[in-house]
Amino acid sequence: MxxxxxxxxxxxxxxxxxxxxxxxxxxxxxxxxxxxxxxxxxxxxxxxxxxxxxxxxxxxxxxxxxxxxxxxxxxxxxxxxxxxxxxxxxxxxxxxxxxxxxxxxxxxxxxxxxxxxxxxxxxxxxxxxxxxxxxxxxxxxxxxxxxxxxxxxxxxxxxxxxxxxxxxxxxGVDTDFYTPTDFAPERHSILLSGLMDKFVNIEAAQYFIKDILPAILEKIPDVKLYIVGPNPPLSLRKLARHNIIITGGVEDLRGYISRSKVVVVPIKTGTGTRNKILQSWAMARPVVTTSKGLQGLKAIDNEHVFVADDPKLFADKIIMLLKDDTLQKELIQNSLKLVEEKYAMxxxxxxxxxxxxxxxx
The missing domain is CATH 3.40.50.2000 (Glycogen Phosphorylase B;)
Structure with missing residues (x-):
């Protein structure tokens, strides 16, 4: 109509x-x-x-x-x-x-x-x-x-x-816009995205860099983290390093989803549901998040997504995905099916x- x-x-x-x-x-x-x-x-x-x-x-x-x-x-x-x-x-x-x-x-x-x-x-x-x-x-x-x-x-x-x-x-997610690509992701690359002037995203980025990333670097020294989103504050920009790239706003987030091996949503506070999870699933990228980040989505831990509220466990889940392509593919297939059935726009x-x-x- x-x-x-x-x-x-x-x-x-x-x-x-x-x-x-x-x-x-x-x-x-x-x-x-x-x-x-x-x-x-x-x-x-x-x-x-x-x-x-x-x-x-x-x-x-x-x-x-x-x-x-x-x-x-x-x-x-x-x-x-x-x-x-x-x-x-x-x-x-x-x-x-x-x-x-x-x-x-x-x-x-x-x-x-x-x-x-x-x-x-x-x-x-x-x-x-x-x-x-x-x-x-x-x-x-x-x-x-x-x-x-x-x-x-x-x-x-x-x-x-x-x-x-x-x-x-x-x-929902526009599955005609966010679609799987043939673009090969960068080896050992991680994406964290959001409106970086929002408290929940600033908090999530700082939490990931300070409490989760060090444990990953111990096992995978060449890991690279992309933090993508407009208006990152000075407190966050100061954390940039050779392996922590803070881009600010970008014209098209899809390029960064495609180049990343794993997408992380380490949300500690906030409400609603995370569009960034749906977008990543629709583009065939595995997601690691917290129970707060998964709130409102009908997804099952270890089937569609990895969920961890403990920083060490969060790091371990990422390491598993970065090292195990078979595990990645299983998670991707399940989450793609979930998006198509329940969250397509x-x-x-x-x-x-x-x-x-x-x-x-």
Missing amino acids: SHKIYLVSLTFERENDTKEYEPFCQELKLVYQPKAKALANSALFLFTPVPLEVAYCRNKKMNSTVKEMMKEKRIDLIYIKRLRAAQFVDPETTIPVVLDTTDAMSRYYREATKSAPWYRKPLFLEEQFKYRLYEKRMSRAFKNWVVCSPVELEYLKRRTSADVKFFLVPN KTIVDELNTILQRVAS
Whole structure:
């Protein structure tokens, strides 16, 4: 079934490449928010019940643009992506609304607080309690929520209005874009990727370099680690060595997945599911992660993926994969099959489309 999509989005960049989205949109409007203004918003709302991330996105033009779009067009359903975007939709609207929260943000900050350095704990604790209030408030306004994992669903059910309907839609991967290649991986190469200005990814990279990598180097001295992702902080860039390559942002992550023998996701905190795991599986690369990293994915340890929460065991699993091609192939075959059956984007889109039609009707 075809839809007419009118997309309104906030952006923090003056120049935006929208070619990827234009073929799918009847109309696309971007509202620019200078980062200085966004930071000023957060500072202004520091001592209010509004989460700082929500305040960061506050923008009157965005509100008016959404309002005008709803007035001018025949809108059958409003789809809100992320909790912080809910502020742009009138809670009194009579148009059906689906709020795709993806993650439970209060839970995210609860988990992050546990391992955050002392100077971040007060801020994370504040966001945790602010988001608890905000999630409750938004649940009184919008009654159809989409989440990406059973853990998030159960958590939010206990903390939102009783009449909210929850729909579970797992994250998916575009298996036409992320596909196995004939490119031979570099010998003894490891990939760790993510948005490197996010606390959970900074923490994961530092944990891997300091607590896991030394044990691997003892057994495989020529191992090479690629840390790929935009905006790595100085604290992380200082850890770069001849065998630790920190690239910053790259145009196409697929090249680094292809060149890597093993992909690692040593997440210690955080919520939701890891797209980087799905992308690696789809490109036929074995993954070693933590139980936290595997959260929300229907995968079995030692069958689709290797899971280890102990740093020495994590290192041992990587060493096994780097040395045993047969073991690699078994893990790859199983994870490829899992992606095709449960996480291919075509399947996920069909599930979401069914939900949207149900709510709109």
